[in-house]
Amino acid sequence: MSSAVPPGWPRPVPPAHTPGWEDKAVLWLLDHCPPDYRAYAGWRKNPVALAWLADRHIDGQVSAMRQAYREARVELGDRVTTEALAEIMANLEVEGLRLVAAKRSAALVLEAMQGKRFIPRL
Numbered sequence: 001m002s003s004a005v006p007p008g009w010p011r012p013v014p015p016a017h018t019p020g021w022e023d024k025a026v027l028w029l030l031d032h033c034p035p036d037y038r039a040y041a042g043w044r045k046n047p048v049a050l051a052w053l054a055d056r057h058i059d060g061q062v063s064a065m066r067q068a069y070r071e072a073r074v075e076l077g078d079r080v081t082t083e084a085l086a087e088i089m090a091n092l093e094v095e096g097l098r099l100v101a102a103k104r105s106a107a108l109v110l111e112a113m114q115g116k117r118f119i120p121r122l
Contacts, residue, residue: 004118004119004120005118006108006118008101008104008105008108009105009108009109009118010025010028010105010108010109012024012027012028013025013028013109015118016109016112016116016117016118017112017117021112022047022113025047025051025109025112025113026043026044026047026050028105028109029043029047029050029051029054029106029109030043030050030054032054032057032058032102032106033050033053033054033057034057037050037053047113048110048113048114051106051109051110051113052110054106054109054110055103055106055107055110058099058102058103058106059103061099062096062099062100062103065092065095065096065099066096068092069089069092069093069096072085072088072089072092073085073089076088
């Protein structure tokens, strides 16, 4: 078994295909979905379905954050102070970067759950 992890692999998740990795991956995926998803036993029983859904959910969040960033100055510019707008824009940027990284991680977990093996590069 390979214990290689590609760049972007989620830190709390052990390398794919090692003992217990799917359980940790499920917890990580649930942390990136709405809290109500924890109520559905089917997601835990079918981790590949959870990974598929989480990937799409995070992608939607990335899209929403990008749209918010594009529209914030116009929509909020005359409703908040200049300082507040600068802070809001900075927060949107940081959150957007976090979500893009989470999207990459979720996509890697989905690939691993679908059987892909990551080989270390020399």
